[in-house]
Every structure is written in C-alpha cells, then in structure tokens.
Amino acid sequence: MTTAFHRRRLTYWGAAAAALVLTGGAIAVAEQASATGTSAAGKVLWKPNTTVGPTSFASVQCATGNFSVVSSGKGKVWQAYQAAGQERCEALGPVLTDGQTFYVGWSSKVAIDDSNDRYIFQLKCDPSTGTANHPIEIDATNGRVRLQEWDTNHAAHPIWTAPISNNQWHSYALKIHLGRTDGTIDLWYDGKKQTFSTGSGTFTGTTYDGTSDYLKWGSYHPSSGAAYNTFTSPTMATTLQLATAGS
Helix, strand or coil: CCCCHHHHHCCCCCCCCEEEECCCCCECCCCCCCCEEEEEEEEEECCCCCCCCCHHEEEEEEECEEEEEEEEEEEEEEEEECCCCEEEEEEEEEEEEECCCCEEEEEEEEEEEECCCCCEEEEEEEEECCCCCCCCCEEECEEEEEEEEEEECCCCEEEEEECCCCCCCCCEEEEEECCCCCCCCEEEEEEEECCCCCCCCCCEECCCCCCCEEEEEEECCCCCCCCCECCCCCCCEEEEHHCCCCC
C-alpha cells in the first residue's frame, strides 16, 4: 500500500509499483515482487527481484535512470546513483505495523565523492514532521559507517560505528521490533553480532512513529558530490538465517 505521503514525495515513480499490504502480521506482495519462500525454519516476508527490476520495490525516489540493476561479483544487484546536487536516490520497501518483529539483511558497498554523510538505509515515518522522521538509519561517509536511533523528539542517538572505505562490500542484518518507546534493535555486521555503545547487544528505544512506517535503501542527503550505493536484494524474514541467506 502506497500512502498519500509517498505520492507527494516521490520524484519519479517506477512503473506499476508493487502493492504491499500488511494482513495479520504477514506481508502480502503483489506479483511483481519475488515469491515468498517458506520452510520449517521460518518465512521470507519480502524480497525485491532483480529480474523483475525496480518495480519490485513499492516505489523509487530517484532521477530517471539512476536506480538500476547492475552486475557485480555478487551477481545481479541494485545500484542507486545520487548525482551531485540531487537530494536522494532511494527505493522503498514494505509498509510496516507497530508491534511487528522481523529480520532484514543485505550487503552494500558505497562510493562517496565528498566527506558528507549519506543515509544508506532508513526506517522512515509518515508523516515526516512531528515524528522521529526516521527512527532507525544507517549513514556512511568515506571512512565510517554509523547506526543511529532517532527518538520521538527527533533527537539522534548514535549507537554504533565502524570503519569502512569506498567500494568495499559489507553485510548488514537487523532484528527490529517496532515500538514508539519500547522498540528494539539488534545488529549483525559482516556476519558478527554487534555490541552497541550502551554496552548491550540490544538497543531499546523508538523504532516506530507516525501513522505508517516503511523501509528505504539507497543514498540520501543533498550534497555537492555524487554517491553510489550498490546493494544486494534486501530480504525481510522471520529468521536471521533466511534474512541473510542472499547477502
């Protein structure tokens, strides 16, 4: 389901965006998205399909032609190109519900031409104003990647950081429980469970706000330099094993 907010904010839409509906805690994905997989170990809830192309995302916020499928050492992957001076190049995932718990995993490499931060992952709120805006975001620059939680007063809490360099692949996995004040985050980076700056492996705080939340991948923050975010198809699942199987 694409909200009115999404329609106002999109710069360019991918044709025939996939419909995403949350029913009884399970995400139903339109035929454009890849089929979900189930097993005794859990269930894949959502995964975009590089064969289908950008329309397997709910929508794309990017200049025409700048979000595409490219070949890499990891096979067919997504590439978001944020040209110098442009605000964003991002693709949207499924709409979420307060109280939901899920895992999501992917791998990414960035190439950033300046020293400014780019959001490479967001859990985003609708509406943007009067809320946490993006309760969870991962931002990167050439030399550092960071995870921040934003509370209901839109105050940032940096809780994890690691060194990175341009054009290096790294894998990310999150376990997210959605809640306005009792939400939780767990992070795996390059296959290893991470400890946050609080000293705990689980952070508790805001992971949901507003009336509708959804996931985004790509490159965001206007800047004078260009940036690329190349990433594998994010997989949202009920288990860590399934969420990280393709990353």
